[in-house]
Amino acid sequence: xxxxxxxxxxxxxxxxxxxxxxxxxxxxxxxxxxxxxxxxxxxxxxxxxxxxxxxxxxxxxxxxxxxxxxxxxxxxxxxxxxxxxxxxxxxxxxxxxxxxxxxxxxxxxxxxxxxxxxxxxxxxxxxxxxxxxxxxxxxxxxxxxxxxxxxxxxxxxxxxxxxxxxxxxxxxxxxxxxxxxxxxxxxxxxxxxxxxxxxxxxxxxxxxxxxxxxxxxxxxxxxxxxxxxxxxxxxxxxxxxxxxxxxxxxxxxxxxxxxxxxxxxxxxxxxxxxxxxxxxxxxxxxxxxxxxxxxxxxxxxxxxxxxxxxxxxxxxxxxxxxxxxxxxxxxxxxxxxxxxxxxxxxxxxxxxxxxxxxxxxxxxxxxxxxxxxxxxxxxxxxxxxxxxxxxxxxxxxxxxxxxxxxxxxxxxxxxxxxxxxx
Ligand SMILES: Cc1cc2nc3c(=O)[nH]c(=O)nc-3n(C[C@H](O)[C@H](O)[C@H](O)COP(=O)(O)OP(=O)(O)OC[C@H]3O[C@@H](n4cnc5c(N)ncnc54)[C@H](O)[C@@H]3O)c2cc1C
Numbered sequence: 001x002x003x004x005x006x007x008x009x010x011x012x013x014x015x016x017x018x019x020x021x022x023x024x025x026x027x028x029x030x031x032x033x034x035x036x037x038x039x040x041x042x043x044x045x046x047x048x049x050x051x052x053x054x055x056x057x058x059x060x061x062x063x064x065x066x067x068x069x070x071x072x073x074x075x076x077x078x079x080x081x082x083x084x085x086x087x088x089x090x091x092x093x094x095x096x097x098x099x100x101x102x103x104x105x106x107x108x109x110x111x112x113x114x115x116x117x118x119x120x121x122x123x124x125x126x127x128x129x130x131x132x133x134x135x136x137x138x139x140x141x142x143x144x145x146x147x148x149x150x151x152x153x154x155x156x157x158x159x160x161x162x163x164x165x166x167x168x169x170x171x172x173x174x175x176x177x178x179x180x181x182x183x184x185x186x187x188x189x190x191x192x193x194x195x196x197x198x199x200x201x202x203x204x205x206x207x208x209x210x211x212x213x214x215x216x217x218x219x220x221x222x223x224x225x226x227x228x229x230x231x232x233x234x235x236x237x238x239x240x241x242x243x244x245x246x247x248x249x250x251x252x253x254x255x256x257x258x259x260x261x262x263x264x265x266x267x268x269x270x271x272x273x274x275x276x277x278x279x280x281x282x283x284x285x286x287x288x289x290x291x292x293x294x295x296x297x298x299x300x301x302x303x304x305x306x307x308x309x310x311x312x313x314x315x316x317x318x319x320x321x322x323x324x325x326x327x328x329x330x331x332x333x334x335x336x337x338x339x340x341x342x343x344x345x346x347x348x349x350x351x352x353x354x355x356x357x358x359x360x361x362x363x364x365x366x367x368x369x370x371x372x373x374x375x376x377x378x379x380x381x382x383x384x385x386x387x388x389x390x391x392x393x394x395x396x397x398x399x400x401x402x403x404x405x406x407x408x409x410x411x412x413x414x415x416x417x418x419x420x421x422x
Contacts, residue, residue, distance in 0.1 A: 026349040027053045033344060034117055034127035036107045036284060038063030038091060040070075041133030041317030041333035043420040048341035049131075050098045057348065060125060061094060062117065064106040065162075068421055071192065072330050072364075073413055074161035078169050079202035080210075081369040087161060093422045110288040112310040129344045132290070132298075132307075133317040133333065134282025135160070136191050142278045145255035155255060155273045159191060171272045172203060177211035182260060182270035184219045184252045185226075186278045189297075191318050191328045194227035194375070196220075196276065198365040201232065204240040205368050216243055217270065219250035219260065227327070228365060228375055228397060235367035235401050252277075281319035288313070293321035302381060302388055304343035304353050305336055314340045325390040326379060327361060334416055335359040357381045359388055361395070364409035372405035373398040 031053075035046040038061050046061040067088045076082040094100040103125075109118040110132075116124045138157055140147040149155035158168040172181065181203055185196045200218045207214040225232055225246070236244040247265075252275060254261035259269045280286060280296035290298045290307045298315040299308040302323060307313045317333035326332060336359065343353035359379040364372050376395035379388040398405060 026351065027056045027345060028348060029056050030058075031056075031128045031348045032058040032060070032126065033129045033131065033348075034125055035059065035061045035131040035133065036110075036117065037133040037135060037282070037317075038065070038068055038102070039133060039135055039317065039333070040330035040416075040420060041135075041337045042131065043068060043091075043094065044334045044337035045131045045133060045314075045316060045341050046100050047094060047098055047420065048338050049344055050100060052341055052345040053348075055099055057345065058101075059098075060101045060103060061091070062103045062105055062107050062119070062125075063091070064104065064120075066104065067091065068417070069161045070330070070413065070417065071159075071161045071195075073409075074158070074165050075195070075199045075202045076366060076369060077161075077165050078158070078172060078199065079206045079366075079369055080169070081202075084161070084166055089417050089421045091421065097422070107284055110284065110313070112288065112313060115312065128312065128348060130313045131337075131340060131344070132282075132285055132288075132313060132315045132319065133337070134284050134319055136279040136318045136328070137281065137283050137286065138276075139278045139280060143252055143255060143275060146275055146277060149255050149273075149275075155275050157274070157276055159195075159276055159279075168272075168274060172206060175211065175214060175271050178213040179211070179271040180215045180217060180269075181207075181272040181274065182217045182219060182268065183274045184250070184260065184276055185221060186276055187221045187251070188226050189322060189328060190276065190279050192363075193327050193329075194232070194363055194365045197225055197227065197232040198367070199274075200244055201235055201240070201365075201367040202369070204236070204243045207243060208240055212243075214243075215245065216240075217245045217247065217268070219252065219262070219268070220246070220248045221251040222248065224248055227363070228373055231373040231398060231401060232365070232367065235371070235373070239368055239371075279318075281315075285315060285319050290315060297321040302386065303355070303357065304347070305340035306343075314344060316340050323379070323388040325377060326359070326388060327363065329361055329363050331363065331412075331416065332359065332361045334420060335361065337420075355381075355383065362412060364405060364412060366406065366409065367401050370403050370406050371401045372403075372409045373401050374405055374408070
């Protein structure tokens with residue numbers, strides 16, 4: 001209960017705090033907010049615009065998939081401990097309980113001047129405020145040979161949970177005992193800093209049970225493990241001795257057949273290649289001209305999450321340029337969404353946004369199906385620097401992997417899915 005209350009911002013008092021204490025009586029009845037993307041950020045934003053406006057503002061959520069599928073816990077599908085269907089939540093809660101219009105479609109264009117979005121199946125929708133939460137685009141073309149290998153289904157990413165997660169599990173099942181699985185990690189920033197390190201632990205967990213002569217090799221373009229390093233390394237060596245090999249500072253520059261080519265080091269051949277390329281903001285944000293940070297990420301005003309390139313377009317989640325210490329995580333996207341939703345409702349009501357928003361993050365990683373480690377942090381808006389900064393002394397790391405945190409991790413997932421979609 002405590003966890004759920006924390007995520008939801010402590011009920012009615014929390015909702016008012018999000019709005020900076022303003023009353024909802026000034027919310028115009030005719031305003032329309034369109035949300036693009038029904039993932040961790042978009043689903044939460046859609047729901048909270050409705051809640052914070054006392055269900056007065058019209059909200060349309062556009063998402064091409066039938067249901068939300070969670071990336072968190074998806075590495076457990078590779079391990080064999082969970083089914084993909086257990087990670088899915090329908091959008092019916094948003095429709096029925098919150099009166100949100102959910103449109104199953106893909107937004108092919110945004111016109112910031114006319115304030116319209118164009119749907120791939122035809123037609124357009126007008127907005128007063130637009131929220132974009134399109135997640136990341138995997139830049140397959142930055143690794144020569146990867147686009148072709150991916151199109152043929154040979155080299156997968158499974159970095160968006162769905163059919164590819166199941167396909168990668170099948171590749172692992174088909175691997176003979178004694179085979180080699182190789183995962184490559186791009187330079188940070190990328191979606192979910194601890195995700196790759198969790199993934200190799202869970203693939204090793206499967207190998208330990210089913211094919212103990214096999215091997216996991218992790219090629220990291222970064223100089224060291226980017227999150228929870230000591231905890232991951234300890235878990236790898238103690239739980240899976242001899243099974244996982246970690247090679248830092250290995251940047252993939254090409255793929256030929258089953259061979260990885262590196263910038264400096266020797267080529268490496270593996271049976272299953274799982275190549276994660278560099279990432280940038282989802283395609284719709286890039287093509288709308290919002291990716292003004294290194295042409296990869298969307299710059300936002302952190303007080304409102306409005307794009308610095310276009311008025312009345314708020315961008316949240318993995319697609320944005322991060323403030324220091326702010327990870328690309330589902331919990332963070334959920335947190336961005338609440339600040340953005342409150343700012344949108346305030347602005348549409350003619351009020352100033354909350355001047356002191358707070359963000360939270362907790363990231364649980366499974367190092368075995370029943371053992372978990374976490375990292376947590378709190379981030380406050382610092383007016384003088386117009387950015388979020390990690391609150392000194394907030395959050396922290398697990399002292400060691402443990403079974404109780406596995407229960408917390410499952411509770412976290414259940415609660416955040418209910419918070420975003422229920
Ligand atoms: C293996 C793995 C493990 C992870 N584990 C954790 C974890 O334990 N904890 C954690 O907090 N985070 C975790 N993450 C990270 C988390 O999944 C992301 O940070 C989060 O999904 C980002 O939310 P988002 O809303 O930005 O994007 P998403 O959740 O990806 O949502 C984007 C949505 O936008 C839709 N979309 C895109 N373009 C369009 C368009 N043009 N029109 C309409 N819809 C569109 C997509 O279909 C998608 O549904 C993990 C990620 C991975 C890959």
